[in-house]
Amino acid sequence: MSNCxxxxxxxxxxxxxxxxxxxxxxxxxxxxxxxxxxxPGLAGPAAAEGLIDRVGADYNFSRYSxxxxxxxxxxxxxxxxxxxxDMHQVRFATPIADRFDLGLDIVHESMSGATPWYVIPGDxxxxxxxxxxxxxxxxxxxxxxxxxxYMDRAQASLNGxxxxxxxxxxxxxxxxxxxxxxxxxxxxxxxLGVSIDSIxxxxxxxxxxxxxxxKKQTYSAFxxxxxxxxxxxxxxxxxxxxxxxxxxxDPYKQALVEGEPFADxxxxxxxxxxxxxxxxxxxxxxxASFHANYQFYWDDWSITAHSFEVAWYQSLFEAxxxxxxxxxxxxxxxxxxxxxxxxxxxxxxxxxxxxxxPYGAISWRIRAETRFRTWRLDWLASFSWERYLxxxxxxxxxVSAANPGLVNYDLFSVGLTTRF
Amino acid sequence: MLRLAVSLLLALPLxxxxxxxxVKPWERDVLARPDMAWEPDTLEAKRNSHIRYSKEASLPGxxxxxxxxxxx
Numbered sequence: 001m002s003n004c005x006x007x008x009x010x011x012x013x014x015x016x017x018x019x020x021x022x023x024x025x026x027x028x029x030x031x032x033x034x035x036x037x038x039x040p041g042l043a044g045p046a047a048a049e050g051l052i053d054r055v056g057a058d059y060n061f062s063r064y065s066x067x068x069x070x071x072x073x074x075x076x077x078x079x080x081x082x083x084x085x086d087m088h089q090v091r092f093a094t095p096i097a098d099r100f101d102l103g104l105d106i107v108h109e110s111m112s113g114a115t116p117w118y119v120i121p122g123d124x125x126x127x128x129x130x131x132x133x134x135x136x137x138x139x140x141x142x143x144x145x146x147x148x149x150y151m152d153r154a155q156a157s158l159n160g161x162x163x164x165x166x167x168x169x170x171x172x173x174x175x176x177x178x179x180x181x182x183x184x185x186x187x188x189x190x191x192l193g194v195s196i197d198s199i200x201x202x203x204x205x206x207x208x209x210x211x212x213x214x215k216k217q218t219y220s221a222f223x224x225x226x227x228x229x230x231x232x233x234x235x236x237x238x239x240x241x242x243x244x245x246x247x248x249x250d251p252y253k254q255a256l257v258e259g260e261p262f263a264d265x266x267x268x269x270x271x272x273x274x275x276x277x278x279x280x281x282x283x284x285x286x287x288a289s290f291h292a293n294y295q296f297y298w299d300d301w302s303i304t305a306h307s308f309e310v311a312w313y314q315s316l317f318e319a320x321x322x323x324x325x326x327x328x329x330x331x332x333x334x335x336x337x338x339x340x341x342x343x344x345x346x347x348x349x350x351x352x353x354x355x356x357x358p359y360g361a362i363s364w365r366i367r368a369e370t371r372f373r374t375w376r377l378d379w380l381a382s383f384s385w386e387r388y389l390x391x392x393x394x395x396x397x398x399v400s401a402a403n404p405g406l407v408n409y410d411l412f413s414v415g416l417t418t419r420f
Numbered sequence: 421m422l423r424l425a426v427s428l429l430l431a432l433p434l435x436x437x438x439x440x441x442x443v444k445p446w447e448r449d450v451l452a453r454p455d456m457a458w459e460p461d462t463l464e465a466k467r468n469s470h471i472r473y474s475k476e477a478s479l480p481g482x483x484x485x486x487x488x489x490x491x492x
Contacts, residue, residue, distance in 0.1 A: 060463040064471065089463045105466070183442045222482070226458075228443045232450045236458060240481045276481030278458060282450045289455040297478035305478040313455035321455065331477050355477050382461070407475055415463065 051150050052101040058091040060415040066113070066407055069129060073404035075120055079131040082407070083113040099150045105161075107142040116405035118254040118261060119339045119352045127339035129404040132252065140165045144172075153180045157191075170197040174220075187226040189238075194219050201251040209254060209263040216246030232282040237275070244270040255350035256340040264351050266336070272299040289313040297331075303356070305331035306396065323367040323384075330360040330396040339401055357403035360394025363387060365411075380417040385410070458482075 066082035074080055086109065093103040114131045122128040144161030160173040176191030195218040201210040224238030246268060253264040279292040290312060297305040311325035334356040336349035367384035388409045392402025443451070450456065459465040469480035 058463050060467070062467055087467065089467060091463055105463075107466075107470075184445065185442050224482070228448075228451060231443050231447050232456075234451060234456070238482045240479060242479055272479045274479040274481030278482075280456050280458070282453060282456055284450065289453065295478070295481050297481075299477070299479075303477045305476070307478070313460070315455070329476060329478075334477070355475065361476070384464070409475075411471070413464070413467070415461070 051099075051148075052093045052095050052103070055094045055420040056092070056418065057420075058089075058415065058417045060087075060089040060413060062087040062089070062411060062413040064409060064411050066409045069131070069405070073129055075122075075128045075130045078129065079114040079133060081114055082131075083111060083115055083136075086110045096147075101148050101150075103146045103148075105142075105144045105146075107140070109140040111138045111140070112136065115252070116354060117252070118256055119404060120256055121340060127401055127404050138166055140168075153184075154178060167200050167202050168197065169200075170195050172196070185228040188224070189226070190221070190223040192219075192221050197246075199247060199251060209261065210251050211247070211263075214247030214251065216244060216248060218245075219243045232284065234280045235278065237277045240274045240276070242270075242272040242274075244272070249351070250353055253351070253353050255338075255352040257344055257350055258342065262341075262350050264353065265349050266334075266351055267301065267349060270299055270301060273297070287315040291325075301356070302335035303332055305329065319371040321369045323365075323369070325365045325367075327363045327365075328360070328394075329363075330394070331358065332397060333358040339403055352403070354403040354405035354407070357392075357406070358395050358397060358399045359390050359392050359402060359406050360396065361388060361390035362394055363389070378419045380415075382413075382415040382417075384413045386413075387411075 062085075064083075064085040064087065066084070068080045069082060071080065088108045090106045091103065093101060095101045113136060114133060115136065117130050117132045119127045119129055140163065142161065142163040144159060146157060146159035148155055148157045155178045157176045158173075159175075161171070163170040163172070172193065172195035174191060174193035176189065178187055178189045180187050197216045197218070199214045199216070200212070204210045204212050220240065220242040222238055222240040224236060226234065226236040228234050248268060248270055249264045249266045251264070254261045255264060256262070274295055274297045276293065276295045279290075281290045282288070283290065291310065293307070293309040295305075295307045297303070297307075307327065307329040309325065309327040311323055314322045316322060334351065336345065336347065337351050337353070337356040339352055339357075341350060363386055365384055365386035367382060369380060369382035372379050372381070388407070388411070390406040390408060392399035392406070454460050472478070473480050
C-alpha cells in the first residue's frame with residue numbers, strides 16, 4: 001500500500017472516530033433533554049410530552065360497538081341495532097433538527113348502522129325512540145400535521161389538519177406555547193385553535209327537513225399550569241374555552257312538536273368552558289402510578305357536567321403493565337331540550353338529541369401492555385377493552401324522563417408502537 | 421356540588437403556586453416514567469377525546485383545536 005493510500009485510510013479512520021464521538025455526545029444530550037422534557041411538570045396539555053429524539057411510528061386499531069337499544073325503549077317496527085365504527089390510527093413522529101420535531105397523525109374510520117332519529121310518546125306515556133334505518137354507511141379521514149420548536153425554557157407548536165366525510169369537511173389549525181419557570185418545576189402553557197366546517201347532508205330530496213348546505217366555525221383557547229409537587233407527584237390544571245357559531249344543529253335528527261316532525265334547531269352560538277385538573281402520583285414501593293382527573297364543564301345552553309376518572313398503572317415484572325381505570329360522568333340538560341314538545345316554543349329551538357339530555361355514565365376499562373425489543377427496535381404492544389353504560393338514573397340530579405336513545409358501547413383496541 | 425367543584429378547581433392552582441419543594445433535574449427519574457405522563461398513550465387519548473366529544477355534551481378539556489366531525 002502506498003504512503004498516499006495509508007494517509008487516506010488514517011484520515012478516514014480519524015473522521016469516522018470524530019463522527020462516532022459527535023454521535024455519542026448528541027445521543028447523550030438528546031437523552032438528557034428528552035428525560036427532562038418528558039416529565040409532567042414540563043409538558044403541556046397538548047399530546048406531545050417533550051422533544052422527540054427518535055423516529056417513532058404508532059398504530060392503533062379500535063372497534064367501537066354500540067349495544068342494541070332495549071325493545072321497551074324503541075318504537076314498534078323501528079331498528080334496534082346501532083352504530084359500529086372501525087377506527088385505524090397512525091402516527092409518525094421524527095426529529096428534524098436539534099430543536100425541532102414533526103408529527104403526522106392520520107385517522108380513518110368506517111361507520112355503519114342506525115342512529116337515533118326522533119322521540120315519540122309511547123303507549124304508557126314514556127318516550128320511545130325512532131331510529132334511522134340501518135343504512136348509514138360513511139367513512140371519515142382525518143390528517144393533522146404538527147411541528148414543535150424547543151427553546152431553552154420554552155417551546156412553540158404549530159399544527160394544521162383536515163377532516164373529511166361524504167357529507168362533512170373541516171379544516172383546522174392551531175398554535176401553542178409553553179414556558180418553564182421555578183427551576184422547571186412550573187410550566188405555563190396556552191394555545192389557540194380554529195376549525196372551519198362545511199356540512200352537506202345526504203338524501204335531502206328524500207328527507208326535506210334536512211338542509212342542503214350549512215357552515216360552522218369553532219374557535220378555542222386554553223391556558224394551563226403544571227406543577228411538580230414532589231419527586232413522585234405532579235398536578236396540572238387547564239382552562240379551555242370554545243366558541244361555536246353557525247349551524248350547530250344535527251341535520252339528521254328531528255324533534256316532535258305537537259305531533260309533527262320538526263328539524264333539530266339549536267342556537268347558532270355556543271360558549272363552552274371546560275376546566276380539567278389532573279393528578280399523577282408514583283408509588284415506588286409497589287411500582288405503580290395513580291392517575292386522577294376531574295373536569296368541570298359549563299356552556300350557555302345551560303348544560304353543566306362533571307367527569308371523574310381514576311387509573312392505576314401497575315408495572316409487573318420488567319416489561320409488563322396492567323392498567324385498570326374507572327370513569328364517572330354526569331350532565332344536565334340543554335334549556336331547549338325535551339324528548340318531545342306538546343307546545344311550540346317561542347324561540348323556535350327544538351332538540352330531542354340524547355346528547356343534550358340529562359344523564360349519567362359509568363365506564364370501566366382494562367388495558368394490558370408489554371415492552372420488548374426485536375430487530376434492533378423498541379416495541380410496545382397493547383390491548384384494551386372498555387365498557388360504557390349511560391342512564392338517567394346514573395345522573396347526579398334526578399331525571400324524570402330519561403331519553404330512550406342513551407348509548408351503551410364496548411370499545412376494543414390493539415396498538416403497536418415502535419421507536420427506531 | 422357546583423360549590424365543591426369550584427373549590428377543587430381553585431385549590432389546585434393555589435397548591436401549585438404555594439412554593440412546593442423544588443425538584444432538581446437529577447431527581448426527575450420517577451417523573452420521567454412513561455406511566456407518569458399526562459397522556460401515556462397519545463393515540464388512545466385522541467381516540468377517547470373524539471368518542472366523548474361525539475357522544476357527550478361536554479368539551480374535552482386540556483387543549484385547543486382539532487377538526488370537527490359529522491358524528492351521529
